[in-house]
Amino acid sequence: MCWLSPLEPSNRHQGARTERFDGIRNWLLETSEFREWRYSGGGADKAVLFCSGNPGVGKT
Amino acid sequence: MPLTARNIGSLVIDSLCDRAQEANIAVVGLYCDSLSQQEQTTTNIIEALLKQLVGRAGIPDHLRAAFEKGKEEFGGRGPRLADLMGMLKTVIASLPQVFICLDALDECLPKRFPEILVSLRDILRESPGTRLFLTGRSHACVKEDVQRYFSRAVVIPISPNPNDIRNYVEMRLDRDSKPEAMSNDLRVDIVRVILEKISNV
Numbered sequence: 414m415c416w417l418s419p420l421e422p423s424n425r426h427q428g429a430r431t432e433r434f435d436g437i438r439n440w441l442l443e444t445s446e447f448r449e450w451r452y453s454g455g456g457a458d459k460a461v462l463f464c465s466g467n468p469g470v471g472k473t
Numbered sequence: 474m475p476l477t478a479r480n481i482g483s484l485v486i487d488s489l490c491d492r493a494q495e496a497n498i499a500v501v502g503l504y505c506d507s508l509s510q511q512e513q514t515t516t517n518i519i520e521a522l523l524k525q526l527v528g529r530a531g532i533p534d535h536l537r538a539a540f541e542k543g544k545e546e547f548g549g550r551g552p553r554l555a556d557l558m559g560m561l562k563t564v565i566a567s568l569p570q571v572f573i574c575l576d577a578l579d580e581c582l583p584k585r586f587p588e589i590l591v592s593l594r595d596i597l598r599e600s601p602g603t604r605l606f607l608t609g610r611s612h613a614c615v616k617e618d619v620q621r622y623f624s625r626a627v628v629i630p631i632s633p634n635p636n637d638i639r640n641y642v643e644m645r646l647d648r649d650s651k652p653e654a655m656s657n658d659l660r661v662d663i664v665r666v667i668l669e670k671i672s673n674v
Contacts, residue, residue: 440634441481441484441485441629441631442484442485442488444629446627446629447485447629449627450604450606450627451489451604458625459625459627460597460601460603460604460605460623460625461597461604461605461607461619461623461625461626461627462604462605462606462607462626462627462629463607463608463609463616463619463620463623463626463627463628463629464481464482464606464607464608464609464628464629464630464631465608465609465610465611465615465616465628465629465630465631466481466608466610466611466630466631466632
């Protein structure tokens with residue numbers, strides 16, 4: 414499949430995961446916004462979640 | 474900057490992937506990177522998502538045929554965006570639920586935002602159960618663009634939290650390669666000064 418996209422996300426994900434301090438951002442997973450997005454089944458209303466922050470705040 | 478280590482996108486992707494099998498969901502995603510802006514075309518992004526989705530289930534014959542055809546034309550022109558979108562929509566519609574995560578969207582070229590977002594909106598219209606997770610800088614125009622194309626998008630602002638910073642600095646100090654060179658007073662000072670500096674940002 415090498416003629417497919419040159420973007421290789423798995424390498425980047427490994428790097429991001431290694432750098433991450435586990436537990437530090439778990440509050441996000443507990444917010445009602447995240448939970449509604451994650452578990453709202455097929456509803457189109459809660460389909461898009463956008464996390465915005467300043468540079469270096471750790472969005473990745 | 475210590476806070477770059479706190480990775481919202483990878484956290485969300487991991488939390489989804491950890492339960493992907495039992496929850497019967499498929500998770501695909503990309504980390505955008507300002508160093509790869511030329512490569513981050515809408516076509517390549519859609520291709521990458523398609524590649525991740527079909528990679529897990531083997532490549533359907535019609536996809537293989539489309540790519541083989543693309544390789545023959547003009548000595549290797551890939552499928553066009555419209556073809557890829559059609560394939561991606563078909564694959565997504567055949568799955569119970571797909572989560573798409575695009576991290577650091579603001580690192581793509583701003584002129585590409587509309588095409589990328591329109592493509593994602595098309596996918597969601599076709600398969601309304603699909604979930605889209607995006608991250609981006611609050612000061613970049615990406616937030617306005619996201620809200621323009623997804624008027625019901627839920628926005629979560631990510632701001633430095635003093636507790637998170639304290640925990641992170643403590644973790645880094647615990648991992649210091651020469652802990653004996655640091656007295657407890659110095660350690661307390663380091664944490665205090667960093668927290669003061671951050672609160673002034």
